[in-house]
Amino acid sequence: MKADVFDARALREAFGAFPTAVTVITASDPAGRPVGFTANSFTSVSLDPPLLLVCVAKTARDYSTMTAAEHFAINILSEAQKDVSIKFARPLEDRFAAVDWARAPNGCPIFAQVAAWFECSMHDVIEAGDHVMMVGRVTAFKSSGLNGLGYARGGYFAPSVAAKANSSAAGGEIGAVAVLERHAALFPLGD
Numbered sequence: 001m002k003a004d005v006f007d008a009r010a011l012r013e014a015f016g017a018f019p020t021a022v023t024v025i026t027a028s029d030p031a032g033r034p035v036g037f038t039a040n041s042f043t044s045v046s047l048d049p050p051l052l053l054v055c056v057a058k059t060a061r062d063y064s065t066m067t068a069a070e071h072f073a074i075n076i077l078s079e080a081q082k083d084v085s086i087k088f089a090r091p092l093e094d095r096f097a098a099v100d101w102a103r104a105p106n107g108c109p110i111f112a113q114v115a116a117w118f119e120c121s122m123h124d125v126i127e128a129g130d131h132v133m134m135v136g137r138v139t140a141f142k143s144s145g146l147n148g149l150g151y152a153r154g155g156y157f158a159p160s161v162a163a164k165a166n167s168s169a170a171g172g173e174i175g176a177v178a179v180l181e182r183h184a185a186l187f188p189l190g191d
Helices: 008-015 063-068 082-089 159-169
Strands: 023-028 034-039 042-046 051-057 071-076 101-103 109-111 116-128 131-143 150-152 155-157 178-182 185-189
Touching: 023 051, 023 063, 023 082, 023 109, 034 051, 034 082, 051 063, 051 116, 063 131, 071 109, 071 131, 109 116
Parallel strands: none
Antiparallel strands: 023 034, 023 071, 042 051, 051 131, 071 116, 101 109, 116 131, 150 155, 155 178, 178 185
C-alpha cells in the first residue's frame, strides 16, 4: 500500500485555514514545578462523562512530563493574552514568572484572566502519528465570560473586534466574520 506523501508546509498551511482557540496546556513535573506550552489543537469530546482532548507533538519540550502527568489543565487564553501565547510557544526557561497563576484543586497551574480553564485527570493517551491525543476527564473548570483568543493562517484574531467591526458595518447586526492579525496588521475576514 502506497503512503500519501504531501508537502509538509503546504499541508500545515491548509490545516491553518481552520480557526482555533489558543490554549496553554499546563501540569506539574514530579518535583511539583509547573510546566506548560501553547497549543491550539484542543476540542471538547463529551459532556457525559466530561471529556476533552488536546494534541501534543512528540517533539514538545515537556512531552514526557505532560503525557505521564496524573492531571493536566487547559487554559483558554482571552483576547488580551496574545503575549502569554507567544511566551509559552517559545523555549524560555521560566515562562511562569511572566504570568499571574495559581494552582487548581489538583495542583495544575491555572492562569488569571483566561476565557476559561479546565483541570483534568488523565483519561487516555492515544498515539496519533507525530502527536498523541491526551484525553482528559474534567475534574474542575471555570468560565470567566471573556472572549477567547483565536488563531488562523499563522495569525491571531480577536472575536470581539470582529463583532464590533461587523456590527458597525452592518447597521447593528452581528454576522460571522473575524479579524486576522498578522505581522501587526489587521485584516477583516468574512462578508
